[in-house]
Amino acid sequence: MPQQLEAYVVDLTAFLSGPGHRRYVQVLAESPPTARDARLIWQRGPERGHAMLASFLQAAHAAGHLHCSSPAASAELLLGMALGLDLVRSMYRVALARSRPQERQAHAAQVVDLFMQLHAHPDEHGPPG
Secondary structure (H helix, E strand, C coil): CHHHHHHHHHHHHHHHHHHHHHHHHHHHHCCCCCHHHHHHHHHHHHHHHHHHHHHHHHHHHHCCCCEEECCHHHHHHHHHHCCCCCCHHHHCCCCCCCCHHHHHHHHHHHHHHHHHHHHHCCCCCCCCC
């Protein structure tokens, strides 16, 4: 399961750091879409991605791979950890922190490690120490 989440974070950060997405965010900032178009963009992009990740986490919880009592909240947490400030850097046309593959991989490993620690089964923590 951690490998799947790492691959997801690497792919997500690669997509967001790509020139196409950076230009897209900048165009949105310069000429905002209509309310209807913005809602459709939200529903077909971020909202759908969040729902799919939450569904994945719910299935992983049901299978006993992690303790995730609130999949939607956990999905939002993972997305926030994965994106960090790079989404904001994109909007301000600042160099991204994870523009190279090895930086994305290291970041994904760190994010998933922390995420899995937060979502470990209560009995896996061992005695306090």
